[in-house]
Amino acid sequence: MSAIVVNGSPWDSPDQATIADLVDQWCPSPRGIAVARNGDVVPKSTWAQTRVGPGDRIEIVTAAAGG
Amino acid sequence: MEPSETTGSAPGAATTGLTVAGTTLGSRLIMGTGGMASTDSLRQALIESGTAMATVAVRRVDPSTRHSLVDLMEELGIRVLPNTAGCFTASDAILTAKLAREAFGTDWIKLEVIGDDRTLLPDTVELVAAAEELADDGFVVLPYCSDDPIAARRLEQAGCAAVMPLGSPIGSGMGIRNPYNIALIVEQAGVPVVLDAGIGTASDACLAMELGCDAVLVASAVTRARRPDLMARAMREAVSAGRAAREAGRITRRSHAEASSSFDGMIDP
Numbered sequence: 389m390s391a392i393v394v395n396g397s398p399w400d401s402p403d404q405a406t407i408a409d410l411v412d413q414w415c416p417s418p419r420g421i422a423v424a425r426n427g428d429v430v431p432k433s434t435w436a437q438t439r440v441g442p443g444d445r446i447e448i449v450t451a452a453a454g455g
Numbered sequence: 456m457e458p459s460e461t462t463g464s465a466p467g468a469a470t471t472g473l474t475v476a477g478t479t480l481g482s483r484l485i486m487g488t489g490g491m492a493s494t495d496s497l498r499q500a501l502i503e504s505g506t507a508m509a510t511v512a513v514r515r516v517d518p519s520t521r522h523s524l525v526d527l528m529e530e531l532g533i534r535v536l537p538n539t540a541g542c543f544t545a546s547d548a549i550l551t552a553k554l555a556r557e558a559f560g561t562d563w564i565k566l567e568v569i570g571d572d573r574t575l576l577p578d579t580v581e582l583v584a585a586a587e588e589l590a591d592d593g594f595v596v597l598p599y600c601s602d603d604p605i606a607a608r609r610l611e612q613a614g615c616a617a618v619m620p621l622g623s624p625i626g627s628g629m630g631i632r633n634p635y636n637i638a639l640i641v642e643q644a645g646v647p648v649v650l651d652a653g654i655g656t657a658s659d660a661c662l663a664m665e666l667g668c669d670a671v672l673v674a675s676a677v678t679r680a681r682r683p684d685l686m687a688r689a690m691r692e693a694v695s696a697g698r699a700a701r702e703a704g705r706i707t708r709r710s711h712a713e714a715s716s717s718f719d720g721m722i723d724p
Binding site for chain 1 (some may be wrong): 518554670
């Protein structure tokens with residue numbers, strides 16, 4: 389397991405887990421979702437190929453009422 | 456400024472649409488979604504407003520949330536305008552804008568970079584820096600900015616697709632504190648001017664349009680009204696009335712009277 393941070397909270401991620409796996413666990417649907425890894429946007433087209441590593445800071449965002 | 460042509464021959468016919476970055480929107484009232492009590496209230500208010508575009512904030516997913524704002528917008532046929540609300544630095548705003556582009560598939564971004572969390576006033580230095588970088592990266596940037604005509608000019612020069620000066624601080628409901636500055640911005644702007652922030656009631660929105668703004672953005676005045684759906688309808692009508700009054704060409708103000716009835720043909724008792 390890798391210790392990572394997702395949306396500000398500690399999270400244990402299985403080894404070799406991808407961004408796509410993470411989004412699956414956190415979101416009912418990947419529509420309207422974006423991901424940043426260590427401050428950089430991870431394009432949706434690369435989610436399935438991008439593996440999370442120990443110490444990664446992940447932000448998973450969507451639309452919220454505001455503005 | 457050239458008055459735009461009215462379309463249609465029926466009385467009260469709609470004036471020409473608002474065009475931003477080559478896209479024509481069907482309404483000059485842009486809605487903000489922040490502060491609404493419930494998804495149902497938001498739906499009703501959005502419908503009553505007749506808006507064609509509404510802002511959304513970019514926030515961490517909440518696994519317990521079942522409603523999707525994006526789905527609601529799509530259902531109502533309303534364009535999503537993501538914003539960088541809550542950002543204090545250009546770099547935060549730039550990352551947020553890129554996340555929004557990825558999440559919602561749009562290049563449009565309402566750019567908000569604030570200087571402090573009590574007044575929520577824009578930090579012009581950070582705002583211009585972010586605007587330049589985002590415009591260069593192909594974003595359609597709509598910046599929330601101060602009512603300083605020089606700041607507005609800088610943002611237009613940076614490549615913004617519109618300028619969105621505040622009437623007064625976000626959520627303050629104080630209306631348009633400096634109508635003369637707004638008029639100056641309107642006079643010099645080569646891009647659409649959207650009065651954004653501080654609108655409190657319908658007359659504020661009407662005044663913004665009478666001053667020559669191309670559109671208004673309203674959030675708190677509707678979402679926090681006692682009856683958001685009713686206020687949304689009021690805003691819709693106010694924006695329409697103000698635009699028509701502007702295009703009609705008002706009489707000048709004068710300190711003395713100008714009789715509306717001719718003195719010719721008066722009887723001599």
